[in-house]
Amino acid sequence: EIVLTQSPSTLSLSPGERATLSCRASQNIASTYMGWYQQKPGQAPRLLIYDASIRATGIPDRFSGTGSGTDFTLTISRLEPEDFAVYYCQHYVNSPPMYTFGQGTKLEIK
Amino acid sequence: QVQLQESGPGLVKPSGTLSLTCDVSAGSISSNNWWSWVRQPPGKGLEWIGEIHYSGSTNYNSSLKSRVSISVDQSKNQYSLTLRSVTAADTAVYYCAKNGHSCLQYWGQGTLVTVSS
Numbered sequence: 001e002i003v004l005t006q007s008p009s010t011l012s013l014s015p016g017e018r019a020t021l022s023c024r025a026s027q028n029i030a031s032t033y034m035g036w037y038q039q040k041p042g043q044a045p046r047l048l049i050y051d052a053s054i055r056a057t058g059i060p061d062r063f064s065g066t067g068s069g070t071d072f073t074l075t076i077s078r079l080e081p082e083d084f085a086v087y088y089c090q091h092y093v094n095s096p097p098m099y100t101f102g103q104g105t106k107l108e109i110k
Numbered sequence: 111q112v113q114l115q116e117s118g119p120g121l122v123k124p125s126g127t128l129s130l131t132c133d134v135s136a137g138s139i140s141s142n143n144w145w146s147w148v149r150q151p152p153g154k155g156l157e158w159i160g161e162i163h164y165s166g167s168t169n170y171n172s173s174l175k176s177r178v179s180i181s182v183d184q185s186k187n188q189y190s191l192t193l194r195s196v197t198a199a200d201t202a203v204y205y206c207a208k209n210g211h212s213c214l215q216y217w218g219q220g221t222l223v224t225v226s227s
Contacts, residue, residue, distance in 0.1 A: 032211075032212060032213045035212065035213040035214075037156075037214075043219075044205055044217035044218065044219055044220050045156065045205075045214070045217055046217070047210070047214065047215055047216075048219075050210060050211060050212065050213040051211065051212065051217075056210075056213075056215070057111075088155065088156055090156075090213065090214070092212035092213065094212075094221075096172075097161065097169040098158065098169075098171065098172075099146070099148075099158035099214065100158070101155055101157070101158070102155070102189055103155050103158040104155050105129060
C-alpha cells in the first residue's frame with residue numbers, strides 16, 4: 001500500500017507570499033493519479049488539482065501542481081486571505097481501485 | 111454542476127448499523143460515473159470508504175470491506191452506504207462524492223455520525 005507523507009504539517013505565511021506544499025509517496029506512482037484538495041473548517045474538501053498538474057474547473061491560476069515519481073508539489077503563487085486552509089494530496093490506484101490521502105498540511109496566517 | 115446531499119441518522123449505537131443516503135441532483139446517477147463515500151473523523155484526515163457504478167458494481171477499501179456495502183437506486187437518483195458493527199472509531203463526518211478522472215470531483219457537504227450509547 002502506498003503511503004503519502006505531506007510536509008510541512010503546518011505552514012505559517014502571510015498574504016501575498018508564495019506557498020510550497022510537498023507530498024511524498026512511499027514508492028513511484030504515476031503522475032496521472034495524483035490530486036490535491038483544499039478544505040476549510042466546517043466545509044467539504046474541494047478539488048484543486050488532478051493528474052498532478054491540471055487545475056479543476058474554476059480554480060484560480062495561482063494554484064499549480066507539479067511532480068513525478070515520488071515527489072509532488074502544490075504551489076500557491078501569491079496567497080490570498082481565502083487560501084488559508086488545510087490541503088490534502090491524494091493518490092489513486094486502479095487495481096484494485098483505491099484512493100489514499102496524505103495527512104494534510106495546515107496553511108495558517110503568520 | 112452535479113450536487114450531492116447526504117442524509118441519515120446522526121447517532122448510532124455501538125454494534126449497530128450506520129446507514130446513509132446520498133441524493134444526486136443536477137445530474138443523473140446513471141451517467142457513466144462512479145460515486146464514492148469518504149469519511150473524516152473529527153480533527154483527522156480523509157479515508158475513502160468505497161465506490162459504486164450505476165450498474166451496481168462496487169469497490170471497497172480493504173480495511174472496511176468486511177463491514178461495508180454500497181448500493182444504488184437509479185429510480186431515486188441516489189446511492190447508499192451501510193456500515194455494520196460500528197464502534198466509536200466509526201464516528202466521523204461522512205461525505206458522498208462524484209468521482210472524476212482518478213480524483214473525487216464533487217462533494218456533498220457531509221453529515222456527522224456519532225457512535226455512542
